[in-house]
Amino acid sequence: MQRNRVFPAVTAAALAVGMLAACSDSDDGTSGPVTIKLLEYQQARADVVEKLIPRFESAMAEQGKDIQVELVTDPLTDDQFRTKITQQFHSGTAPDVVDMGGSHVTGFAGAGYLLQLDEYLNEWPTWEKYYSAVKQKAEQVDGHYYSLPHEASVQSLFYRKDVLEEMGIDTSQPQTWDELIGRLKKVTAETGKPSIVIPAGTAWGAGTWSEGFLPIVAGTDSTFYDREAGKWTLESDGLSATFDLYAELTKAGLLPTQALLNPNPWEPTKYKQFPEGTLPVAAQGTWGWRYDWGPNGAAPIKNVKDKVATWNYPALTPGGEPYSISGGGYNYGVNAETENPDAAVELVKWLSSDKAAAEQLTAIGAAAPHPGISDVEPYKSQPTLLDAEAKLEDSIVAPEGDGNTRVSQAVQSATESILLGKADGAEAASAFAQDAAELLGENLVAK
Structure with a gap:
């Protein structure tokens, strides 16, 4: 990880x-x-x-x-x-x-x-x-x-194929987040537990940005960072949709909110619940096969290649196609x-x-x-x-550039406000835009 x-x-x-x-x-x-x-x-x-x-x-x-x-x-x-x-x-x-x-x-x-x-x-x-x-x-x-x-690494959604198949949940590639959320709600309704982990909040640190938020917003076709101009666009349909997704997953009880708010949130989620099959979907990168769930990983899953598979990220905005993210x-x-x-x-x-x-x-x-x-x-x-x-x-390729760590800080704070129930998607998006603008300075923000 x-x-x-x-x-x-x-x-x-x-x-x-x-x-x-x-x-x-x-x-x-x-x-x-x-x-x-x-x-x-x-x-x-x-x-x-x-x-x-x-x-x-x-x-x-x-x-x-x-x-x-x-x-x-x-x-x-x-x-x-x-x-x-x-x-x-x-x-x-x-x-x-x-x-x-x-x-x-x-x-x-x-x-x-x-x-x-x-x-x-x-x-x-x-x-x-x-x-x-x-x-x-x-x-x-x-x-x-x-x-x-x-x-190179590729970031996508890892899922417990064995668990979902046993529950009778469709394991084909979900085309949209609405389709995937429908499946996750079935899992949560049967287990009474969260069904997906996407890094969020301040406890996960930079992972909230690089492993959680960035892969999702990158697939929305909204200009987030203009490499040629060297500036960030802090308000867009794609950003709003991404914060709305976090809010929807939180409100529906699909995200492990309490675990995400506690120190070292990857331990109860990716190192315990995903391996035991009680949290069957996780945002993850190629490194997970070795460092997290492989034989010598932090939380080995026996016969991991038989039990775990991957989906591309579903489309979040209309007209989009499922995609994977090229990680560094x-x-x-x-x-x-x-x-x-x-x-x-x-x-x-x-x-x-x-x-x-x-x-x-x-x-x-x-x-x-x-x-x-x-x-x-x-x-x-x-x-x-x-x-x-x-x-x-x-x-x-996810949009990154000068000011990454400052934008990451604003994303962590905004998603934490959602986890705490202090903001909905629109409010978190507004708070993000304001915080990121102050942290970046006017020279790095698109007008």
């Missing part, structure tokens, strides 16, 4: 100031001997990369390149990572390559800490094959790339101050390709960011990940 991964965004101007051009024609060479330090701050990622490093070094040796890799394993929470690596970048002690969630990239790139990779990527044939949604997520506000995505995966960023940029880029390209990529994706539970890995074991034998990858081609 992804949480607290929204790094303070920077303005396009700041990013331009911090921009550093790639040095693909530098004279550092890759013949070596050189040593590249690679930081992994999640143990699961470090475990699989550790096994890959000797193979990378051998592959480079066959090409006449003496490149050694020193793996720095430092298990940290996202907040701890952000604080520590920022200090290291500032002091000039950061590793050559840092593996990080895509939401961290904007802040580090804007501060000038990451190498611009455009020239390297444009010369790499695989880059042309990357799914457009993945490229779009990685592109920064100045139009350049400062990281290489090596995985992890990216390799190269330290702008590295003494060996060519060797560092060789490493991140190799790790993002072929067998190395297949092993990482399978271990982490992520979709491939580009074609060409679906026939490579062990990824080839992961139907849930292959299904997620197939959705990347026509999935929606």
Whole structure:
């Protein structure tokens, strides 16, 4: 489950100031001997990369390149990572390559800490094959790339197929939210309990924004963030419809209101009730197959692939079609101050390709960011990940930009007011628009 991964965004101007051009024609060479330090701050990622490093070094040796890799394993929470690596970048002690969630990239790139990779990527044939949604997520506000995505996630609605089928509830793809709500009401009427969890309120933190609200509003066709103008539209039919949906789900008793208001709301909902089948629908991303409900996850579900399936998000506004959301995966960023940029880029390209990529994706539970890995074991034998990858081609990229964390704060407060019964959808939408405008400032708000 992804949480607290929204790094303070920077303005396009700041990013331009911090921009550093790639040095693909530098004279550092890759013949070596050189040593590249690679930081992994999640143990699961470090475990699989550790096994890959000797193979990378051998592959480079066959090409006449003496490149050694020193793996720095430092298990940290996202907040701890952000604080520590920022200090290291500032002091000039950061590793050559840092593996990080895509939401961290904007802040580090804007501060000038990451190498611009455009020239390297444009010369790499695989880059042309990357799914457009993945490229779009990685592109920064100045139009350049400062990281290489090596995985992708897809957000959708996960449901307990076994539970719903036993209750006689239709498990086909719901075309609209009205259709899905009709099914959820049948579940709740039979069990007397909430039937869907969508992150909401302040206790879930940034997840209320990235895992809850944003995937829904993204499918409404309303302009929320104008990337070209760099401004947010804070009042629209799509925003109103999204807040109305939260209000309807709350009023009908379909959302687990009390759990959402308590600390760590993901624990009673995604880690207890969904696994036991008493809360059968959950907004979730690809990472859930591994980190939440897989054999080594926080709350394993035995035979999870037989019991759990996914729906695309139903249409919320008239005329819409069901859709999935392209979520950000992890990216390799190269330290702008590295003494060996060519060797560092060789490493991140190799790790993002072929067998190395297949092993990482399978271990982490992520979709491939580009074609060409679906026939490579062990990824080839992961139907849930292959299904997620197939959705990347026509999935929606959620609108995000400068001011994400401030908009997230306003969404958290507005949805909390709904959970507390203090506001209906219209009132929450109005409060959101006012709060977000004050937090963003007039320069980031569309008139």
